[in-house]
Amino acid sequence: MRILDGVVRPYAWGSRTAIASIQGRPVPSAHPEAELWFGSHPAGSARCVDPSGPEQDLVEVIDADPVATLGAASAAEFGNRLPFLLKILAAEEALSLQAHPSADQAREGFERENARGLALEARDRNYRDPWHKPELIVATTPFDALAGFRDPHKTVALLRELQVSELDHYLGMLAGQPDSEGLRAVFTTWLTLPEASIRQLVPAVLHGAIEVLSSGSTEFAAELRTVCELGEDYPNDPGVLASLLLNHVHLEPGEGLYLPAGNLHAYLRGTGVEIMANSDNVLRGGLTPKHIDVPELLRVLDFTPVDAAQMAPPVRMIGAERVYLTPAPEFRLSRIELDGTGLHHSSSICFDMPGPQILAVLSGAIEVRPAGGAPLTVKSGQALWITDDDPDVIVRAASARAVFYRALVPVAVSAAEEVSASAPAAVTATE
Ligand SMILES: [Zn+2]
Numbered sequence: 001m002r003i004l005d006g007v008v009r010p011y012a013w014g015s016r017t018a019i020a021s022i023q024g025r026p027v028p029s030a031h032p033e034a035e036l037w038f039g040s041h042p043a044g045s046a047r048c049v050d051p052s053g054p055e056q057d058l059v060e061v062i063d064a065d066p067v068a069t070l071g072a073a074s075a076a077e078f079g080n081r082l083p084f085l086l087k088i089l090a091a092e093e094a095l096s097l098q099a100h101p102s103a104d105q106a107r108e109g110f111e112r113e114n115a116r117g118l119a120l121e122a123r124d125r126n127y128r129d130p131w132h133k134p135e136l137i138v139a140t141t142p143f144d145a146l147a148g149f150r151d152p153h154k155t156v157a158l159l160r161e162l163q164v165s166e167l168d169h170y171l172g173m174l175a176g177q178p179d180s181e182g183l184r185a186v187f188t189t190w191l192t193l194p195e196a197s198i199r200q201l202v203p204a205v206l207h208g209a210i211e212v213l214s215s216g217s218t219e220f221a222a223e224l225r226t227v228c229e230l231g232e233d234y235p236n237d238p239g240v241l242a243s244l245l246l247n248h249v250h251l252e253p254g255e256g257l258y259l260p261a262g263n264l265h266a267y268l269r270g271t272g273v274e275i276m277a278n279s280d281n282v283l284r285g286g287l288t289p290k291h292i293d294v295p296e297l298l299r300v301l302d303f304t305p306v307d308a309a310q311m312a313p314p315v316r317m318i319g320a321e322r323v324y325l326t327p328a329p330e331f332r333l334s335r336i337e338l339d340g341t342g343l344h345h346s347s348s349i350c351f352d353m354p355g356p357q358i359l360a361v362l363s364g365a366i367e368v369r370p371a372g373g374a375p376l377t378v379k380s381g382q383a384l385w386i387t388d389d390d391p392d393v394i395v396r397a398a399s400a401r402a403v404f405y406r407a408l409v410p411v412a413v414s415a416a417e418e419v420s421a422s423a424p425a426a427v428t429a430t431e
Contacts, residue, residue, distance in 0.1 A: 001370055001390050002048035004058060004358070004383040006088070009035040009044065018090030018141070018271040022362060023381030032092065038358050038383040038407075039085035041278060048385065050376055058082075058385060062356075071355045071388030073412045077329070084331035085278045086358050086383070086407045089137065090271040094230060096288030097146070097239040100133040101300045102261035106281050109296070126296050131279035134328040135259045136313060138335060138405070139251035140362055143270030146226065146246040148263050148306040149187075152178035155245055158220045164208035166201050180303035183245060187303070190241040191285060191294045202240050206231040223248045226268060230287060239266070239286025249308045254335065256324045258313040262302030273360065273405045277330040320346035321406070332410045338366065340397030352392040355412020359384040364399030378404075388412065 008019060014034025017027040022036075037044045045057040062069050066080035074083060101109060109127035118125050137143070152174050159171040170189065174182045193201070209224040209231075218224065226248055230240045246264060249257055251272070259265050266287055283297040284290055313324045323334040339347050351357070359366070360383040368384055369375035371391040377398050378384045386393065395404075 002385045003050040004046040005049045006036040006038045007044035008033050013093040015090035015092045036088040040082045068389045069387040071412045074355050074409045077411045087274045089274045091267050091269050095267045097266045097285040098282050099264045103132040106132045128280040133277050133279040133281050135276040137272045137274040138256045139272045141271040143251040144268040145249045147249050147265040148247050149183050150247045151305045162208040164204050166204040183303045191238045237286045256313045258326045275331045275333045334406045338397035338402045340400050348396040350394050353413050355409045357386040357408045359404050359406050361404045364402035366402045367396045367398040369394045
């Protein structure tokens with residue numbers, strides 16, 4: 001069990017207040033701070049900082065004894081690496097329009113780019129590893145995103161409301177085939193238009209959006225405001241057009257959004273806790289100066305219309321733990337709020353699950369006591385690394401209120417459940 005300091009990623013779209021506030025540092029920070037990584041990714045490994053052992057990178061701790069730290073079940077399934085990456089993400093501006101490959105697509109794409117002789121760090125490399133990258137974000141502030149293709153009938157209504165004659169052709173395409181194939185046709189056409197056409201079409205759409213917004217009554221106000229913001233930041237980018245086809249998803253704190261393979265998405269603004277399979281495979285379609293590969297994006301995209309409710313992971317309360325259920329085998333994320341005043345029910349929680357775990361504190365502080373050992377106090381903006389061979393722990397609030405997120409590997413837990421014939425590994429809230 002070690003206390004982790006995360007690694008700040010200073011991407012330009014990041015917030016100057018969110019991560020610094022969580023960590024209790026002065027705001028605004030000197031540079032944008034987009035993400036705080038708690039994981040063992042070689043590009044940014046968290047650091048073990050408590051005095052119980054040498055100060056070192058988490059990746060070194062795992063490499064020194066993968067089976068003892070990760071457990072046999074996780075190591076057998078995912079190899080000698082932590083299968084997930086846990087982050088705090090704080091977006092002040094939109095991130096790129098992107099999608100991630102399925103496990104099969106990632107394996108095939110990685111081998112194909114290796115066969116072409118592309119260096120792993122080449123700028124035009126799409127597949128930097130052979131793994132898929134399902135993602136789950138849970139909002140800790142109001143959070144906005146574009147995600148998944150909207151029901152085309154609704155998009156036809158939106159395009160009709162815009163009354164932009166330059167869009168008539170595409171409106172006709174979608175109205176004539178209001179399904180995934182119609183979406184594929186319009187999206188593919190927009191992303192492959194010559195730049196001269198984009199330079200005409202995007203301003204026309206922005207003009208139309210402003211007209212509708214200033215007229216006052218529209219059910220698509222949030223969608224059109226997003227189009228205007230993206231158009232201001234990326235005036236000649238087909239991603240602005242693509243945003244017309246996507247759901248505008250708004251999350252309140254505690255609500256989640258799960259992005260499976262092939263889901264086209266772009267986070268717009270807000271802070272959240274994000275967990276993903278430990279991979280770098282991103283296919284971008286716009287709203288970024290980074291490498292864009294439209295044909296490859298088209299290969300992996302899922303054009304099946306979805307709505308926000310379908311992308312919200314089911315939530316199950318297990319004692320004081322709010323668990324976000326997803327099909328991703330690499331991770332399970334949950335949120336726990338503990339009360340340190342002694343006035344309410346959930347003041348502590350016992351974890352006895354096997355496999356690697358990371359607890360990230362978002363608010364207040366927690367005291368974690370291993371069975372038969374000395375406790376560690378983990379402050380807001382820090383995390384705790386718990387290994388497979390650590391004993392059971394009891395977590396208490398070390399402040400009036402403490403909020404933390406817990407990441408674990410489901411396969412490690414289910415393997416242990418199979419071995420033990422008794423009750424499933426229990427998580428209990430205690431007085
Ligand atoms: Zn993504």
